[in-house]
Amino acid sequence: MAEIVAAVPQRVAKRPRLRGVTALLGAVPFFAYVTIFLIIPTLVVVIGAFAGDEGGATLANVKALGDSYILDAFGRSIALSAISALVGAVLGALLAYALATAKPDGVLRRVVTAAAGVLAQFGGVTLAFAFLATIGLSGFLTVWLRDTFSVDIFSGGVWLFELPGLTLVYTYFQIPLMVIVFLPALDGIRPQWREATESLGGTTWQYWTRVAGPLLAPAFLGSTLLLFANSFSAYATAAALVSQGSPLVPLQIRGAITSEVLLGQQNVGKAMALGMVIVVSVVMALYTLLQRRTSKWLG
Amino acid sequence: MAGVIARRARKQRVFRWAVLTVLGVFFLLPLVAMVEFSTRDATTWPALVDWPELSERYPALAEGITASLLQAALTALLMLVLLVPTAVWVRLRLPRLRRLVEFLCLLPLTIPAIVLVVGLAPVYAWVTYFLGGSSLTLVFAYTILVLPYAYRAIDAGLSAIDVKTLAEAARSLGAGWGTVMWRVVLPNIRSAVLSAAFLTVALVLGEFTIASLLNRTNLQVAINLLGKSNATMSVAVSLTALLLAFVLLMLLSLLGGRRRTSAVVAPAPLKEPAA
Numbered sequence: 001m002a003e004i005v006a007a008v009p010q011r012v013a014k015r016p017r018l019r020g021v022t023a024l025l026g027a028v029p030f031f032a033y034v035t036i037f038l039i040i041p042t043l044v045v046v047i048g049a050f051a052g053d054e055g056g057a058t059l060a061n062v063k064a065l066g067d068s069y070i071l072d073a074f075g076r077s078i079a080l081s082a083i084s085a086l087v088g089a090v091l092g093a094l095l096a097y098a099l100a101t102a103k104p105d106g107v108l109r110r111v112v113t114a115a116a117g118v119l120a121q122f123g124g125v126t127l128a129f130a131f132l133a134t135i136g137l138s139g140f141l142t143v144w145l146r147d148t149f150s151v152d153i154f155s156g157g158v159w160l161f162e163l164p165g166l167t168l169v170y171t172y173f174q175i176p177l178m179v180i181v182f183l184p185a186l187d188g189i190r191p192q193w194r195e196a197t198e199s200l201g202g203t204t205w206q207y208w209t210r211v212a213g214p215l216l217a218p219a220f221l222g223s224t225l226l227l228f229a230n231s232f233s234a235y236a237t238a239a240a241l242v243s244q245g246s247p248l249v250p251l252q253i254r255g256a257i258t259s260e261v262l263l264g265q266q267n268v269g270k271a272m273a274l275g276m277v278i279v280v281s282v283v284m285a286l287y288t289l290l291q292r293r294t295s296k297w298l299g
Numbered sequence: 300m301a302g303v304i305a306r307r308a309r310k311q312r313v314f315r316w317a318v319l320t321v322l323g324v325f326f327l328l329p330l331v332a333m334v335e336f337s338t339r340d341a342t343t344w345p346a347l348v349d350w351p352e353l354s355e356r357y358p359a360l361a362e363g364i365t366a367s368l369l370q371a372a373l374t375a376l377l378m379l380v381l382l383v384p385t386a387v388w389v390r391l392r393l394p395r396l397r398r399l400v401e402f403l404c405l406l407p408l409t410i411p412a413i414v415l416v417v418g419l420a421p422v423y424a425w426v427t428y429f430l431g432g433s434s435l436t437l438v439f440a441y442t443i444l445v446l447p448y449a450y451r452a453i454d455a456g457l458s459a460i461d462v463k464t465l466a467e468a469a470r471s472l473g474a475g476w477g478t479v480m481w482r483v484v485l486p487n488i489r490s491a492v493l494s495a496a497f498l499t500v501a502l503v504l505g506e507f508t509i510a511s512l513l514n515r516t517n518l519q520v521a522i523n524l525l526g527k528s529n530a531t532m533s534v535a536v537s538l539t540a541l542l543l544a545f546v547l548l549m550l551l552s553l554l555g556g557r558r559r560t561s562a563v564v565a566p567a568p569l570k571e572p573a574a
Contacts, residue, residue, distance in 0.1 A: 041418025233411030
């Protein structure tokens with residue numbers, strides 16, 4: 001026994017460097033794969049944003065982001081994301097509160113959270129067609145309203161393929177996402193806090209503005225930011241709905257990829273892509289910060 | 300006090316049903332509309348069920364369906380082969396690299412698919428050069444796309460068991476690393492692996508951005524194309540794809556519900572839903 005114990009450290013100490021190397025070898029396939037299909041594409045975007053058509057460094061692409069059509073696209077993308085995030089956050093929070101007050105293990109809560117999980121994933125082309133079938137020109141609701149009440153929802157122009165329509169369609173996946181990310185925070189609210197407020201003579205209004213509101217505010221804000229990033233990076237839904245023009249940044253990038261028409265602008269698409277990454281990263285960094293603050297009380 | 304609580308419970312019940320009714324209508328209406336829209340033409344659904352006729356009348360759609368199913372299966376396989384051994388190995392032998400691996404796996408969350416496709420274009424020029432332009436080559440990009448969700452699922456599964464002790468026990472009984480992976484670790488994280496695979500399949504079946512911009516085909520690309528010529532059929536296929544995703548993710552959440560102890564990931568935030 002003593003022999004074995006004495007022998008063990010020796011054997012380990014013999015080839016420490018080699019052991020480290022063989023251990024590293026095990027992780028090589030993963031790192032190689034990630035390098036080729038994630039790191040290199042990221043570098044292509046970052047470096048390409050600062051490269052001219054003939055190579056060489058230039059700031060022309062980044063300067064082109066100041067062009068009015070690109071600025072407009074960023075403005076519209078941000079407006080669409082902000083509005084759909086706000087609407088989704090408010091309605092999603094109401095739904096989450098409705099669930100939080102229901103029985104924790106009840107059928108209602110389980111069915112709705114499962115459905116929210118599915119609907120938050122529902123997007124892209126399928127969602128676009130769902131809305132075309134509903135409020136498209138010959139959609140179910142459009143036809144029904146026209147035939148029954150002779151109301152034309154498109155009397156002011158066809159808004160489905162523009163920002164108002166996109167906002168409505170995006171809300172469809174934003175609300176369920178809000179339910180998923182905000183429900184845990186609501187569950188962290190303890191009934192004792194409300195009882196404590198009441199035993200100290202506080203009203204419902206005071207409870208919500210002085211106790212629950214401030215506690216939930218970071219979580220609500222953080223979730224809203226997440227929703228913003230979610231719709232800001234969405235492409236497929238908009239691509240399937242909008243076939244004319246490129247009102248949003250992702251659609252501008254599509255234009256830059258599919259038709260390299262303008263000479264000297266080949267890398268502008270990469271600069272726009274970099275712009276998107278920066279916006280999403282800033283939003284996600286704020287989200288992480290707020291998340292940390294939330295977990296202090298409602299973890 | 301009891302009166303106050305009862306009154307509040309009643310108020311909350313009224314509020315609950317009001318919210319659920321209004322939002323329920325909003326969420327169910329498009330689904331009902333899809334059913335109504337796709338049944339306007341009586342030949343749509345029979346054609347969809349009849350595979351030989353479908354592939355004859357809509358060859359692009361049939362090709363897209365086959366491509367998507369193969370992509371989903373292959374992506375799940377590649378993801379597992381790449382991720383499970385690495386995650387286990389890093390936990391056992393390279394604990395210092397764990398943060399790096401986690402960072403890399405979660406990185407795609409901050410890179411929208413439309414941005415990734417810009418950077419992937421030159422990489423795929425090489426992929427096409429070596430492997431050809433088959434739509435199955437999309438599996439490489441999809442594996443990156445599902446990395447955050449798959450990693451979270453598998454990492455949660457590994458956290459729930461004591462990998463180190465299990466591996467040491469197996470090794471001291473003479474097992475090689477292959478046996479440790481295949482017969483010791485894998486059976487213990489079965490449900491995590493299953494949920495990672497389900498999420499992967501659901502995501503791949505809904506992917507559109509990368510496939511369409513790299514000029515390859517899959518289900519969503521085919522649906523989008525079909526929408527231009529035959530709206531009824533494309534709505535019917537959309538509904539079918541949606542129901543399929545619904546069933547998959549419902550199974551996933553049931554799986555998660557049954558195993559409360561191992562934290563199976565909630566459908567993860569920040570991504571273009573199924574796109």
